[in-house]
Amino acid sequence: MLVGGFAAGVATRTIRPVEAAAEDVRIADLDWVDARRDRWVPARLYWPPPGATAGPIPLIVFSHGLGQSRMGYSHLGRHWAANGFASLHVQHVGSDGSVWAGNPFEILDRVNGAADEREAIARAADMSFALDCILDQGSAFAASIDRARIVAAGHSYGANTTLLVGGARVVRDGRILDRRDTRFKAGIVVSAPPFYGERDLHAVLAAVAMPTFHVTATEDVIALPGRRSPVQDRLDVYEAVGTTRKALAVFQGGSHSIFTDRALTGGVRLNPQVKRATAEGALAFLDLAFRGDPGPLASWSETWRPILAVTPTAYPVAAPSRPPSRRDRPRS
Template sequence: MLVGGFAAGVATRTIRPVEAAAEDVRIADLDWVDARRDRRVPARLYWPPEGAAPARPMPLIVFSHGLGQSRMGYSYLGRHWAANGFASLHVQHVGSDGSVWAGNPFEILDRVNGAADEREAIARAADMSFALDRILDRDDAFAASIDRARIVAAGHSYGANTTLLLGGARVVRDGRTLDRRDPRFKAGIVISAPPFYGERDLHAVLAAVAMPTFHVTATEDVIALPGRRSPVQDRLDVYEAVGTTRKVLAVFQGGSHSIFTDRALTGGARLNPQVKRATAEGALAFLDLAFRGDPGPLASWSETWRPILAVAPTAYPVAASSRSPSRRDRPRS
């Protein structure tokens, strides 16, 4: 139920109740417009249940959807993260959202090509930075509750590429470097990242990514879109090419590319919910490593989910001086 301070001062937001299964996570739909670019930037904010938010400002995860998705998708991630004390802001990219699948079916290839165009890729990163600007605006009702030192970029598929752009991925065009790095993002959750299509030197594109990154894929994670196909090896190549040594890889056994969306049956009726839950939990375990220097939660996660993992992640080394006390400042689910 949405009550009190969450709705205060948010008259333009559409507040929706959440099913009991979502543990009373609160949701706000935000309909922003970036006037400078004349571009709509809708978003959906998942907020911890009343009384469950940490006493101090909470981390924020800003999520970028895959091609043809929307702010409504990946709800299992937003709900889980919010239930565990993280705000989760899901941004919709109007140039590569569900409109790709609408209209004349004979023109779908043109719409996919337009959505995958380099200009849209850059616009998506700008959407994420704009949404972060808005949520951190000092006049916003949510700003004071967000910890600016613990802001995370996350995304699936095309959204994983967007996350890497925000983390420092860059390409050179006509002697000019296209760089959308936003240093406010301190870590990245990279789910099923495609290759940077058309780029021959992946290491050159990703060498400057310095923020800690958690990479997630599956052994059957094949991308098959009109005019585009990408094997699982591309996901592994992206992981290897990322410049930082502060990176972790998890590979589920089986699965599919769309198992990480809200679709309920892809990858198998039994495996699908397991992968979803494991992905949501794994991201938070990784963030304990990235923000607290605590490898324990990730080690426990790897052991818990070992039966469905082809590659179980191991923590990168952290200096003893960087480790925070083991007490967690978010409730457990």
């Protein structure tokens, strides 16, 4: 385990397969406390290997699903870091693995507490606070991060969190609850549940303006104590997001937990395919969002067409204003 002090950027590198590059991905566990909220915000950082990218390093801030932790979704963190994106996995202490611990007869109460609106807002605040910390001038990583390419990402409950920092909002007692953080320039939305209790999804998501890549599967059904959500909810979230700069990928088969670290759910053969395709598809979409280049997403769609029920279509783009090229990152 490596900790701080490895943030220096490298100007050149040799392109190599992700499997080889991932071995050199550097990992740091970071334990922060938000004193203002008296809340612990732990995180795990996956940092690109030396030479993985030229110039400033883009950053993905990842939010886990209900009952997960900073240790989860390692396949995404390692893949993204191996391809030149730092990946910061935030743990939300009010809705992490503690949900499953304790008296089994009280699990419904713990799930309801974790899914409470106050925790949903606290999770969005965790994302912003973690970003504050990693970008702080005292951070060993701040000088190397490209602030024009900061991405919010998440699975399940974390997908809702991603949409909240991207501009989703609700009205309570005549007051708008808005946790938008404009430092996030794009979003990766994996298996987003509905915003439970909200009748007008379009009103909640209309203000989401950042480019968003949505990922789900035809068997992506959420079944939690007291909560069940069919795959149609994922499609409805995609349709309701206000921006036209969005794309949707739907895998054939799969499951809701196929996107987690579980190795068997969704099928022994399909599971690793969906994991790799999701990791690669996110980066292909970010080429579109940040470079205006639809080519990588089109190539990705063709490569993974055999397991896709819905193939993402690139939205129209203007000529890019800045040149950072994915050719500066190793390809799988």
